[in-house]
Amino acid sequence: MKRVFYLSTCSTCQRIIKGLSLPSDIVLIDIKKTPITEVELDFIVKKTGSISALFSKNSMKYKSMGLALKQLSDQDLKELILEEYTFLKRPLFVYEDFISVGNSKEEQSRQLSFFK
Helix, strand or coil: EEEECCCCCHHHHHHHCCCCCCCCCCCEECCCCCCCCCCHHHHHHHHHHHHHHCCCCCCHHHCCHHHHHHHCCCCHHHHHHCCHHEEEEECEEEEEEEEECCCCCCHHHHHHHHHC
């Protein structure tokens, strides 16, 4: 799999992607227009070993739905990500065995090192 899941309206995603030398065979997927599929999500979870690493607690819906007050199972997290694109942490880079999730300084450094 060679994909970048991002949000086209997110200036952070745009800045990060623009600053990288992405290979021509990588597919950019705007998750608002084309949500992540269950097959894609399952593949990434197998590679990362964790669905919680892909789940964004920064989403406004996370707070408005009162999810911080609930104990969410891995299945709950998966369903939320599949139902609502804002719960997927972004940008999410998947290039064969390389996976990078989010926009922390550490992840940006990994992305920059990989996509020189």
